[in-house]
Amino acid sequence: MKYNDLxxxxxxxxxxxGRGIAAGQGKTAGRGxxxxxxxxxxxxxxxxxxxxxxxxxxxxxxxxxxSHRTAADNIYxxxxxxxxxxxxxxxxxxxxxxxxxxxxxxxxxxxxxxxxHTVSLQGASAGAMTAIQKAGGNFLQVNxxxxxxxxxxxxxxx
Numbered sequence: 419m420k421y422n423d424l425x426x427x428x429x430x431x432x433x434x435x436g437r438g439i440a441a442g443q444g445k446t447a448g449r450g451x452x453x454x455x456x457x458x459x460x461x462x463x464x465x466x467x468x469x470x471x472x473x474x475x476x477x478x479x480x481x482x483x484x485s486h487r488t489a490a491d492n493i494y495x496x497x498x499x500x501x502x503x504x505x506x507x508x509x510x511x512x513x514x515x516x517x518x519x520x521x522x523x524x525x526x527x528x529x530x531x532x533x534x535h536t537v538s539l540q541g542a543s544a545g546a547m548t549a550i551q552k553a554g555g556n557f558l559q560v561n562x563x564x565x566x567x568x569x570x571x572x573x574x575x576x
Contacts, residue, residue: 490522490541491515495549496529498537503555506538507563520565531555 435447449456454468465472493515498505501513511519525537527545535555540562542550547557 488522490524491517492524492526494526494528495531495546498531498535498550499533501535503534504536504538506560520563522562525550525557 433443434441435443436445438444446456454460454462465474467473493510497515501509507516507519507521507523510516510523516523522540525539525542525546527543527549531549531553533555534553535550536558537550537555538558538560540560542557542559550557
């Protein structure tokens, strides 16, 4: 249903409270007798629990910030010489340097590069890129490899 498809034929007026006993909502006007909610202008802050220490204050607090982003797997320039000349996520997964080919991988400078390599990964440090270029290779930044769709992913929910 769309907003413009709604058929509003009549507008119900709000109940007029506090207009005498015969009106049905007179005297206390449905607020009960006495107490905080019976008074005019009675509004409370979000989370207020009637003077009791609120839940947000009762719970222990943790320091810092937790990022839910998965960290990239790091490989080092010293590990490249044991690999073929064309390096990507699949090659690294086959060599056992990363858990699977669908993870983010970053190349970091640690060790020497002696062979010419063509590296296609999600990221690299500036020092690692210059080390690859000095050896005669090149670095190409590519997007993270998406996981292949399974039957479970494509199934229509009922």
